[in-house]
Amino acid sequence: MRAAIIGAGGFGTSLAVVLGGKGIDVRLWVREPELCRAIGELRENRRYLPGIEIPSSVTPVDDLRRALEGAEMVVAATPSQVARSVFQEAAPLIPTGVPIVTVSKGIEEGTRLLPTEVLESVLPPPFHPYLAVLSGPSFAREVAAGSPTLVTVAAHWQRNAVVVQEAFTAPTFRCYTSTDVVGVQLGGALKNVIAIGSGIVDGLGFGNNARAALITRGLAEMARVAVARGANPITLSGLSGLGDLVLTCTGELSRNRRVGVELGRGRSLQEILGELGQVAEGVNTVRSARELAHGLGVEVPITDQVYAIIHEGKDPKRAAAELMARALKPEFRY
Ligand SMILES: NC(=O)C1=CN([C@@H]2O[C@H](COP(=O)(O)OP(=O)(O)OC[C@H]3O[C@@H](n4cnc5c(N)ncnc54)[C@H](O)[C@@H]3O)[C@@H](O)[C@H]2O)C=CC1
Numbered sequence: 001m002r003a004a005i006i007g008a009g010g011f012g013t014s015l016a017v018v019l020g021g022k023g024i025d026v027r028l029w030v031r032e033p034e035l036c037r038a039i040g041e042l043r044e045n046r047r048y049l050p051g052i053e054i055p056s057s058v059t060p061v062d063d064l065r066r067a068l069e070g071a072e073m074v075v076a077a078t079p080s081q082v083a084r085s086v087f088q089e090a091a092p093l094i095p096t097g098v099p100i101v102t103v104s105k106g107i108e109e110g111t112r113l114l115p116t117e118v119l120e121s122v123l124p125p126p127f128h129p130y131l132a133v134l135s136g137p138s139f140a141r142e143v144a145a146g147s148p149t150l151v152t153v154a155a156h157w158q159r160n161a162v163v164v165q166e167a168f169t170a171p172t173f174r175c176y177t178s179t180d181v182v183g184v185q186l187g188g189a190l191k192n193v194i195a196i197g198s199g200i201v202d203g204l205g206f207g208n209n210a211r212a213a214l215i216t217r218g219l220a221e222m223a224r225v226a227v228a229r230g231a232n233p234i235t236l237s238g239l240s241g242l243g244d245l246v247l248t249c250t251g252e253l254s255r256n257r258r259v260g261v262e263l264g265r266g267r268s269l270q271e272i273l274g275e276l277g278q279v280a281e282g283v284n285t286v287r288s289a290r291e292l293a294h295g296l297g298v299e300v301p302i303t304d305q306v307y308a309i310i311h312e313g314k315d316p317k318r319a320a321a322e323l324m325a326r327a328l329k330p331e332f333r334y
């Protein structure tokens with residue numbers, strides 16, 4: 001099999017290691033020509049995934065045409081806000097009838113579209129049945145290091161999900177399937193916003209009770225939005241909901257959580273992002289998630305406060321106090 005991975009950040013590179021490790025012929029599209037050359041020479045992506053050896057079956061290329069020629073599976077691994085521009089250029093080069101799997105976690109700004117919907121809007125209709133999403137608790141570094149990792153592959157067409165499941169499954173990478181394309185993508189996108197909130201809680205030094213409460217009420221909020229957008233609520237208790245939420249709200253490797261910790265300590269967003277040098281999807285997703293939820297008439301108090309802290313400079317302590325002082329209510333409306 002030949003696979004094209006479009007995007008050589010931490011996650012695209014780690015998936016190249018998984019597929020390449022299975023002997024799959026992988027073309028890894030690297031946007032930066034110098035980085036592309038360095039990966040070919042060093043067999044390591046020192047910029048986004050240092051210390052991990054890239055198998056010889058992975059060929060880094062900086063040309064989309066070379067990346068996509070003869071591809072039997074295409075993996076879209078760019079940050080979600082740039083997927084549209086990259087795939088507008090890639091569209092005429094993608095072979096027909098092959099699975100196109102997005103691993104981006106976000107909601108496009110302005111359109112509020114999910115990654116598969118962005119791809120749908122730039123690819124002609126014959127490509128649409130082949131779209132899929134792979135999502136779940138999967139820090140790039142741990143995936144590439146061979147730590148056991150479980151994810152979900154969702155596609156409207158079950159057969160397509162199974163093809164992708166079989167392509168990715170490896171001894172340390174186990175894939176489940178789903179047909180809830182919206183639920184799986186919203187789980188992956190919205191958890192980044194809650195992860196920033198969890199980081200803020202930790203940065204403020206609030207302790208374990210507060211973090212557990214934020215995760216739980218964050219999940220309730222994610223499920224409300226997802227259901228209003230047509231998802232099955234059970235999906236949100238799966239790998240791409242609860243699984244990824246727990247990972248990013250507690251794991252030291254999460255960039256979204258790290259942004260939150262630093263905000264909670266009182267540092268400015270600009271300073272934090274300047275130091276990070278990688279994508280923290282929640283920073284943009286919080287805006288689209290808030291607009292999406294408000295448009296659907298869904299209450300998202302945590303998202304609202306994370307938005308106000310990030311984009312309106314609200315004091316995190318005041319945001320926390322306002323969440324604690326909300327009107328009293330039953331935990332669930334059955
Ligand atoms: N890193 C991780 O552990 C995981 C990341 N993801 C998701 O994968 C997606 C990619 O994230 P990472 O690989 O972590 O990114 P990264 O932060 O490691 O690297 C950024 C990537 O964005 C590319 N990029 C920046 N500006 C661009 C532009 N204008 N046009 C095209 N490409 C551009 C860079 O070339 C680089 O490949 C995100 O949606 C993320 O949420 C999903 C699961 C795990």
Ligand SMILES: O=C(CO)COP(=O)(O)O
Pocket residue numbers: 105136137138139140192195244247248253254255256257279280281
């Ligand atoms: O989505 C991820 C793990 O599943 C990565 O999370 P961060 O983007 O917060 O690092």
